[in-house]
Amino acid sequence: QVQLVESGGGVVQPGGSLRLSCAASGFTFSNYGMHWVRQAPGKGLEWVAFVRYDGSNKYYADSVKGRFTISRDNYRNTLYLQMSSLRAEDTAVYYCAKGAQQQLILAYWGQGTLVTVSS
Amino acid sequence: DIQMTQSPSSLSASVGDRVTITCQASQDISNYLNWYQQKPGKAPNLLIYDASNLETGVPSRFSGSGSGTDFTFTISSLQPEDVATYYCQQYDNLPLTFGGGTKVEIK
DSSP states (O other), X not given: OOEEEEEOOEEEOTTOOEEEEEEEESSOGGGSOEEEEEEOTTOOEEEEEEEOTTSSXXXXXXXXXXXXXXXXXXXXXXXXXXEOSOOGGGOEEEEEEEEOSSTTSEEEEOOOEEEEEOO | OOOEEEEOSEEEEOTTOOEEEEEEESSXXXXXXXXEEEOTTXXXXXXXXXXXXXXXXXOTTEEEEEETTEXXXXXXXXXXXXXXXXXXXXXXXXXXXXXXXXXXXXX
């Protein structure tokens, strides 16, 4: 069965950096687009970034463009989100999500990892 | 960006009631609309894709309809395990955007 396990969250100071990982199993990782979606405490869902199955194209929300980088390692079946110049408003639970055959449908989600940006 | 307006933001209904949530897109998105359920403290879960297609394993009391700019999500007979927040999401264009959510509670 599909499993997505995020890690790397924690507390970081404003302006700092953090790298999130998402370990995937139960499917052929290299065949599917992958996403990061975040949810601030008590708020709704916000799409963050998407990478195509082969890493050839990457797309970002305007709120993170130039600060966050999505990447993937299809040999290690792992998705990454490198976050830099972090701000208080980046505080959220970050979910990785697997695309369906139509890769913009978020078919499976991990359990999330909490990032807190605070001094 | 395409704005998704979801209503109501919350509702309270009795077990067995029919529950309806609406989602309106700021422009025509054809049927590129999904619905997710998020139970408290859990990750979202895909229920309906392409406006009206039930994801495998999802109970048939859930349904969706609509196209263009106006969409509806229905629970035909509310069950206690349906307590959750429901989100619509468009995928006609990037960035993907979500509605603000509808919190469903039992009266």
